[in-house]
Each structure stands twice: as structure tokens, then as C-alpha cells.
Amino acid sequence: MYRHKVRYFEADQQGVVFNMWYLGYFDEAMAAFLEEGGLGYRQMLDAGFDVQLVHSEIDWGSSLRWGDEAEVRVGVAERGSTSFALDFDVSAGEKSVASGRTVYVVVATDGTGKRPIPEILDKALGPA
């Protein structure tokens, strides 16, 4: 789980976290999720693999405010041959805030395109 205390500048004139910052939270939560699974992001890069975001979606039911202690839970939604999808759930205390999904494609760091999910990543995503 990724925890984040909402920063002052993330709240906009409406007093709530501006929508784009949620994608920043998801990015950190994804890296933390893989790390909990035993795969540091740098380690993946060093092995010649990277991930590219090809899809994101977010549904908001509520909002975060400055100082809120947000918690982002991550789960594996789908696993394909060269891509995988993660589900995100954002809450703060008792408050359910938003849910989201992102789809990543695995690519080679040498610029030669898509790759099948490597074993180190497959393991980090957990049992299928």
C-alpha cells in the first residue's frame, strides 16, 4: 500500500486535490506494489525492461483535502502476454475517495518495442 500525505499545492481553488495528481499517486503506488512483490523499478530497468502507460481511468466519489493521509491500495486486474492492468483504490481514513485502473505495456529499454512480461515482473505481480 502506498501512503501519501496530501501536499498544500496539490489542492486547488476548490480546496480539493486537483485531478491530475491522482495519476502521480498511481505511479508511485505501482512502483511500491512491484517493490513489495520483490521487484525494484531500477532492477527492472537494469534487466532491460520498462513499462509504458497506455490507458488510465479514474472514478471519483469524493475528494482529498490538504493534509489528508491518503492510502492507495493496488491489485492486479488483468495479465496479458505483453501487458498488465492494475486496479487502484484511494481512501483517507473512513472516506472512500476514488478508484482507478491503468494498463501498462512492457517494452525493451533499448527502444526495440514490446516484450512478453519477463519472469521477474510476473513474479512481482503475484500468483495469477
Add this chain to the structure above:
Amino acid sequence: MYRHKVRYFEADQQGVVFNMWYLGYFDEAMAAFLEEGGLGYRQMLDAGFDVQLVHSEIDWGSSLRWGDEAEVRVGVAERGSTSFALDFDVSAGEKSVASGRTVYVVVATDGTGKRPIPEILDKALGPA
């Protein structure tokens, strides 16, 4: 149409615009779209109405790089009683980059909740 020259700090270590900034682009493009339709955002606020984002989705086919002159085209996707959806298309020169959709709910600025789409907004969205 909203035009934006990609800023240096919007590109990440992969050399491409980090995903969250697209939601920032959409926000500006939405305001520009309404303004082209004759409704300044402040004018809407002054009339007692605001919009809240309840859903966003983005699909990327390519990426933007620092200095790219991005163009964001906006269209009305759906129109409900208290909400509406916009479609976004992001390109740079000949390059098609991403498409997205956002759904907004109309609320009263006095905190009393949802409101039917007011006439000034309905007009700005264009013929149904």
C-alpha cells in the same frame, strides 16, 4: 482548440510527457472550449454553478516530447440532466498522441449539491 507548448519539466526521465499532465491539459482545454462557446469559467462561477470531475479516461497511442506544440481538440460526447461528457483528442503536428474522455457533474457553488445543466452552460456546449 487548446494549444500548449510542452514545458521542460513535464517530460520525465523517459523523455516523454508524464501521464498526469494530460489531465492538466484537458482541464485547460475544457475551459477554453466553454469560452469559445461564450461562457467564461468565472462567469459560470458568478452565476452560482461549478463543475466537478467524476470520471476521466485516457488512451495513449504515442507520446509528447519537450517543445512539442500540442493541440487538444474538444467535443461534446454526452449530455445528461446534471452531467455532461467531453471527448479530447491530443495531437502534435501529424502525430496523433492520445484521446480521452471526462465526465463532469454540475454543482451549486453554495455547496448544496447537483444542479441541472444551466442554460448558459447548455448554450456553451453547442447544439445538442
Add this chain to the structure above:
Amino acid sequence: MYRHKVRYFEADQQGVVFNMWYLGYFDEAMAAFLEEGGLGYRQMLDAGFDVQLVHSEIDWGSSLRWGDEAEVRVGVAERGSTSFALDFDVSAGEKSVASGRTVYVVVATDGTGKRPIPEILDKALGPA
């Protein structure tokens, strides 16, 4: 002390944290410093006071990278009648990264301008 793990999108194409984010760190570090001194920012606002940044300066000797665990130490540099200055020191592990200073003016939240430093803030800043 304020701790912050550098987020992916804070690093730019040079692979180092883009300069503007340091001012974001200082802002959080300032709020944390006052809170350690017993004054929550909301509490200050509720008492009718706010602070406005009128000056900032930063000197960089090194840089932060993605994943670095930054530590920001804060100290009181100067204390005037309606303003005060804080010193910031940014490091990551053994690495000294940057130092900075910011000057804040105390204002009334009702828009009526400058105010002498209130007792609750004076106490939070520590012994003169």
C-alpha cells in the same frame, strides 16, 4: 524534519529533480516545522492568520534523483515584527544537496493586510 521520497515525475530529462519542486518541499517542511512547534497550519488559519511568501532563495551543490530519501531540516533565520525567515537544508543520506531561505509575512485571513507575529506563531518558532 521533513522527509520526502522523490517521486518519479519530479525528475526531469537530466534525471535529477527539477528545481521548482524544492519550493514545494520547503512549503511542506515549513508546515511540518510549525507543527512540531505545536502549531498546526489549520489552527493558525482558524485563529485568523496566514503567511505569504515574499522571498525565496536556493543554492544547489548537488541534486536529488528519483527514489532518493530527501531530508529537509528547518531553522529560524530571522524574526521581525510582521515577518520571519526560515533556513532550509536539503540532504539525502550522506549527500548534501541544497540550502535555501524563505521569508514570510504574516497577514490576516480577512484580507486586511499585515499583522504582527501572533503569540501562537511566536511560540511555534521556538525561543528567540
Add this chain to the structure above:
Amino acid sequence: MYRHKVRYFEADQQGVVFNMWYLGYFDEAMAAFLEEGGLGYRQMLDAGFDVQLVHSEIDWGSSLRWGDEAEVRVGVAERGSTSFALDFDVSAGEKSVASGRTVYVVVATDGTGKRPIPEILDKALGPA
């Protein structure tokens, strides 16, 4: 001169542009200034040179609000053997907002450290 229409998310809960975004403006204004002088940033990189920010300072006399059309004027403040300083002046319409200074060191893109200001950069900075 660099022009920027303040984006919604750059304004914070106080309704004014959060301080860190000014450093983002300066960065774009610097690149625009060099480009007006005939040196594209990419061109400088291609020639093997880059600049690193080692100092920044900002003084605020007023603030920018959402939708303000900010203008950032740039001038050369100092020119050393391996470094140079730029002055920035931020205004919006009749309103004088802030002034700033940044100091850059010229480095080799191959990681071998400081370099004397190359002729292409010297020319772009204008007559000494």
C-alpha cells in the same frame, strides 16, 4: 519575452499561483530568451553543452491568479567564465508581480563537468 496564461491547477487554496510554479516559468523564459538570441536548447545540447541551475531567488510584490496573462521579461545580469546569471521580471497587465534571478553553470553533456561559455551561447546572450 515569455508569455503564459496561468493554468487552473497552478493556483492554490489562497487563490494565487503557488510559488514553485514561478521557477517553472523562469525555466521556459530562459529557453525562450536563448532561442530569441538564436540558440535553440536542443542545438546547445547537440553541441555538447548543457546548463545547470546552481542558484535561484525570487521576490514577490504581488501575485498571479488563474487566467492572468503573465509576461516574463529576461535580461542578462552577469556573465562569468563558466557561468551566467539571468534576471526575470514577471508582470500581468499593469500589475508588477515578481522579480527573480537564476545562476547557471555550463557543463559538458558527457558528464565531464564545467565548461567555459561556448561561443554559440555567448552570442545568444547578446553583447556583453
